[in-house]
Amino acid sequence: MSDGGSVLLAEVALPLPLPRTFAYTVPGELVETALPGARVRVPFGRRERSGWIDTLRRGVPTGKERALLAVEEEPAPPAVLELCRWISRYYFAPLGVALRAAVPPPVSSAPPLQRRVVRLARELPSLAERMRLFARAPRQRECVEALEGLGGVADLAHLTGRLGFSDAVVRALEGKGVVSVADEERARDPYAGRDDAAPSPPPTAAQAAVIEALVEGARGAEGRPFLLHGVTGSGKTLVYVELLREVVERQGRGAIVLVPEISLTPQTVARFRAAFGDQVAVVHSALSEGERRDAWRAIRAGEKRVVIGARSAIFAPLQDLGAVVVDEEHEATYKQGEAPRYHARDVAAVRAGMEGAVCLFGSATPSLESWEHVRSGRFRLLELPERIGALPMPPIEVVDLRRERERRREAGRATRREEGGEGGGEAGEILSSRLRAEVEIRLERGEQTILLLNRRGYASFAQCRACGEVWACPHCSVSLTHHRARRRLVCHHCFHEEEVPELCRLCGSDELTFRGVGTEQVERAVGDAFPAARVARMDVDTTGGKWSHHRILERVERREVDILLGTQMIAKGLDFPNVTLVGVVNADVGINLPDFRASERTFQLLAQVAGRAGRGPRGGLVIIQTSLPDHYVVTHALTHDYAGFAARELNERLEPTYPPHTRLVNVVVSGEDELATQAAVETAVAWVRDLLRTRRVDDVTLTGPAPCAISRIRGRWRWHFLLRSPRGTTLGAVGRYFAERYRPAGDIRVIVDRDPVSLL
DNA sequence: AGCACGCCGACT
DNA sequence: GTCGGCGTGCTC
Numbered sequence: 001m002s003d004g005g006s007v008l009l010a011e012v013a014l015p016l017p018l019p020r021t022f023a024y025t026v027p028g029e030l031v032e033t034a035l036p037g038a039r040v041r042v043p044f045g046r047r048e049r050s051g052w053i054d055t056l057r058r059g060v061p062t063g064k065e066r067a068l069l070a071v072e073e074e075p076a077p078p079a080v081l082e083l084c085r086w087i088s089r090y091y092f093a094p095l096g097v098a099l100r101a102a103v104p105p106p107v108s109s110a111p112p113l114q115r116r117v118v119r120l121a122r123e124l125p126s127l128a129e130r131m132r133l134f135a136r137a138p139r140q141r142e143c144v145e146a147l148e149g150l151g152g153v154a155d156l157a158h159l160t161g162r163l164g165f166s167d168a169v170v171r172a173l174e175g176k177g178v179v180s181v182a183d184e185e186r187a188r189d190p191y192a193g194r195d196d197a198a199p200s201p202p203p204t205a206a207q208a209a210v211i212e213a214l215v216e217g218a219r220g221a222e223g224r225p226f227l228l229h230g231v232t233g234s235g236k237t238l239v240y241v242e243l244l245r246e247v248v249e250r251q252g253r254g255a256i257v258l259v260p261e262i263s264l265t266p267q268t269v270a271r272f273r274a275a276f277g278d279q280v281a282v283v284h285s286a287l288s289e290g291e292r293r294d295a296w297r298a299i300r301a302g303e304k305r306v307v308i309g310a311r312s313a314i315f316a317p318l319q320d321l322g323a324v325v326v327d328e329e330h331e332a333t334y335k336q337g338e339a340p341r342y343h344a345r346d347v348a349a350v351r352a353g354m355e356g357a358v359c360l361f362g363s364a365t366p367s368l369e370s371w372e373h374v375r376s377g378r379f380r381l382l383e384l385p386e387r388i389g390a391l392p393m394p395p396i397e398v399v400d401l402r403r404e405r406e407r408r409r410e411a412g413r414a415t416r417r418e419e420g421g422e423g424g425g426e427a428g429e430i431l432s433s434r435l436r437a438e439v440e441i442r443l444e445r446g447e448q449t450i451l452l453l454n455r456r457g458y459a460s461f462a463q464c465r466a467c468g469e470v471w472a473c474p475h476c477s478v479s480l481t482h483h484r485a486r487r488r489l490v491c492h493h494c495f496h497e498e499e500v501p502e503l504c505r506l507c508g509s510d511e512l513t514f515r516g517v518g519t520e521q522v523e524r525a526v527g528d529a530f531p532a533a534r535v536a537r538m539d540v541d542t543t544g545g546k547w548s549h550h551r552i553l554e555r556v557e558r559r560e561v562d563i564l565l566g567t568q569m570i571a572k573g574l575d576f577p578n579v580t581l582v583g584v585v586n587a588d589v590g591i592n593l594p595d596f597r598a599s600e601r602t603f604q605l606l607a608q609v610a611g612r613a614g615r616g617p618r619g620g621l622v623i624i625q626t627s628l629p630d631h632y633v634v635t636h637a638l639t640h641d642y643a644g645f646a647a648r649e650l651n652e653r654l655e656p657t658y659p660p661h662t663r664l665v666n667v668v669v670s671g672e673d674e675l676a677t678q679a680a681v682e683t684a685v686a687w688v689r690d691l692l693r694t695r696r697v698d699d700v701t702l703t704g705p706a707p708c709a710i711s712r713i714r715g716r717w718r719w720h721f722l723l724r725s726p727r728g729t730t731l732g733a734v735g736r737y738f739a740e741r742y743r744p745a746g747d748i749r750v751i752v753d754r755d756p757v758s759l760l
Numbered sequence: 761a762g763c764a765c766g767c768c769g770a771c772t
Numbered sequence: 773g774t775c776g777g778c779g780t781g782c783t784c
Contacts, residue, residue, distance in 0.1 A: 009784095016762085017761060018783085024784060025784095042784085043784090044762095045763065045782080045783045046763075046783095062784085064783095066784060
C-alpha cells in the first residue's frame with residue numbers, strides 16, 4: 001500500500017456497560033456500506049455481537065484490530081446518531097446502550113411470538129360443582145378464579161408466566177372442558193382502520209393565534225421551544241395538527257408527535273390519521289420485531305413523514321425533521337427507567353435544536369421545569385385559557401373525609417351499624433353520601449360517571465387487630481396488597497404472592513383487617529350501592545391483554561358502561577361527552593408520598609381527571625374526596641388554578657432545593673446484603689467527596705447517603721445520595737467521571753440517574 | 761455484560 | 773488428589 005500501511009478503521013459502539021468504543025478494520029467489500037450509524041456484526045472475545053459504527057478514520061492499525069464481519073442495517077440518519085452521542089454524554093450511558101434504545105434490534109432467531117389465548121368455556125355457577133371439580137386441585141381452582149378476575153380471557157403466557165400457573169394446570173382444565181385454549185389471530189390493531197375521525201372544525205380565534213405563532217416559528221422566526229399551556233378541552237390537538245400541516249404538507253418535512261402512552265390515546269391518533277392518512281406511522285409496544293423494523297425503514301425511506309409514539313419515537317429516523325410535538329409534556333412516563341435513563345421531553349428539545357425543527361410542548365399542567373423555562377425566557381409561552389365552544393370548566397366540590405367519618409360515627413351510635421365491621425367493604429366509607437347522590441342522578445339521567453382512585457387491589461395492607469402485625473413482602477420493604485378476587489396478598493414491586501391468612505402468624509388472632517381502599521374495593525362498594533349500574537374497572541389487573549384497554553374504552557364510548565372506575569390510566573386524554581360526573585375517591589393517595597414531586601403529580605392527576613367531566617353540552621361536576629381539604633394541592637385544583645399552584649410549589653422546593661431551582665443527579669447503590677450495601681454507599685460517597693475536594697469543585701453539593709424511601713426491592717437493599725448543582729456542566733462532569741470510573745465490588749450495583757423524575 | 765483465568769475449601 | 777466457589781481483568 002502506498003499510504004504507509006494506513007487502513008480504514010471503524011470505531012464501533014457496543015451495547016455493553018463499557019464507556020468506550022472498539023476499533024475494527026473495514027474489509028474491502030464493506031467499504032461502501034460501513035458508514036457511521038450503520039449496525040454491524042463484529043467478533044468480540046470468543047463470540048459475536050452487534051454494534052454501531054460511531055466514526056470512521058484512516059489510520060495505522062495497532063495490530064489488535066479484528067475485521068468487521070457484516071453490515072446488518074442501513075445507517076441511522078446522522079441526526080439520530082448525533083442525538084445518541086448527546087444522550088450518551090448527558091445521561092452517562094455508553095453510546096452503544098443509547099443506540100440500542102434508539103434503533104430496532106437485529107432480527108432475532110427466536111420463533112415468532114404466537115398468542116395462545118385461554119378462555120373460560122362455561123360458567124361454573126354452583127358451589128357444589130366447584131367443590132366436585134376442584135376438590136383435589138387447588139391450583140386449577142385458583143387458575144379459574146384468576147381467569148374470572150380477568151374477565152374470562154387471558155393470554156396463556158400471562159397465566160403461566162406472571163401468574164405462575166403450570167402448563168399442566170391449564171391442560172387439565174382444558175381436559176375438564178372448563179377452559180378452551182386457542183391460537184388467536186393477532187389482535188386487531190386498533191389504530192389500523194381508525195381514520196374515521198370527524199374532520200377538524202375550524203380553529204377558534206385563540207387557536208388561530210397560537211397556530212399563527214407556531215407557523216411563523218416553523219418558518220424560522222423563533223428558535224426557542226414553545227410551551228402550549230391549554231386547559232383540558234381547549235383543543236390542543238387541533239393546534240398540533242395545524243402545525244404539522246405547515247411542516248408536513250407545505251414544507252415537505254417530517255414530524256414527530258410524542259404521547260405518554262400510545263395505547264391510551266386512540267382518539268388522538270385518529271385525529272392525525274384523519275389529517276395525514278397513510279403518511280402516519282404509529283409506533284407502539286404491540287408491534288412485533290418485524291413490524292417495528294418495517295416501520296423504521298419506511299420512515300427512513302421517507303414513506304412515512306408523521307411519526308406518533310411513546311418515548312422512543314423521539315428516535316424516529318426521519319431525514320428532515322421539521323417539528324416535534326410532546327403532548328402532556330409533564331408526564332413521568334417520558335423518563336426511561338433503565339439505561340439510557342433519558343427524558344424524552346428534554347431529548348425532544350435537543351433533537352429539534354439540532355435539526356432546526358419547531359419544538360412544541362403541550363400540557364394543561366406543565367412541568368415546573370417547563371414553567372420555569374418560560375419565566376426565564378428559554379421557552380416561549382402560548383396559551384389556550386378557554387375550553388372549546390365556551391364550555392365552562394366543571395365546578396369542583398370537596399368532600400371532607402374527616403367530617404364524613406365523624407358523621408358516620410355519630411350516626412352509628414344512634415342507629416347501630418347494620419353491617420358487620422369486619423374487613424372494610426363498607427360502601428359508606430368509600431363513597432360519601434354526597435358522591436353517591438350525584439352518581440344516582442347520573443344513573444337516572446343515563447349519563448356516565450368516572451371514579452378515580454390511584455391504588456390497585458382491594459386493600460393496600462393486611463393487619464392484625466390484636467398485635468398490629470402488618471403483612472410485608474419478604475423481598476421488598478412494602479406491605480402486601482390484598483387482591484380479593486384472586487384471594488392473594490400480592491407485592492406490587494416483585495410480584496411475590498401468598499395466600500390470604502386466616503390467623504395472625506404472630507399471635508394467632510383471627511381479627512385481621514384489610515385497610516387502605518383500592519380500586520377492587522371501590523368496585524365492590526359501587527356494586528353494593530348501585531346494583532343495577534353497569535360498572536367497568538380499568539387498572540393493570542383488568543388489562544392483561546394487549547388491547548384490553550381499548551375494549552373497555554370502546555364499551556364506555558358506546559355507553560354500555562354507566563360507571564368507569566380505575567387508576568390514573570382513566571385520567572388520560574379521553575373525550576367522552578356523556579361523562580358528566582368525575583369522582584376522586586381519595587385524593588390523599590399520592591400527596592403524602594415521600595417524594596419531592598408528590599404534590600405536583602397529585603395536582604396534575606386531579607386537574608387531568610377533572611378535565612374528563614363536562615366535555616359535552618350537559619356540563620359536568622367534579623367531586624374530590626379528601627381528608628386534606630386545606631392542602632394547597634386541593635385548594636388550587638378546586639379553582640383550576642395552575643399558575644397559583646405552580647407559584648406555591650416552586651416556593652416549596654426552595655429549601656431543601658429541588659428542581660427546577662437546581663439540577664439533580666440521584667445515585668442509587670443496591671446490594672443483597674444490608675450492611676455491605678450501606679458500607680458500599682459510604683465508600684461511594686467518600687469517593688465522590690474526595691473527587692469534589694481534589695478537583696476543587698465548589699458548585700456541586702452532595703446530600704446523603706440515606707436509605708431509599710423504598711429501602712428494599714426484590715431482595716436488594718437500596719441506599720442513595722444526591723448531587724446538586726445550579727450548573728449542568730459541572731454536574732455532568734462529576735456525574736460522568738463517577739459513572740465511568742467508579743467500580744463497586746461484589747454484587748453491589750450503582751445507578752446514576754440524571755434529572756430523576758422520582759426519588760423513591 | 762460475558763467469559764476467561766486463578767487461587768483456596770470439602771468431596772469421590 | 774479434583775470440583776467449584778467467585779475476585780480480577782479483558783474484550784478491538
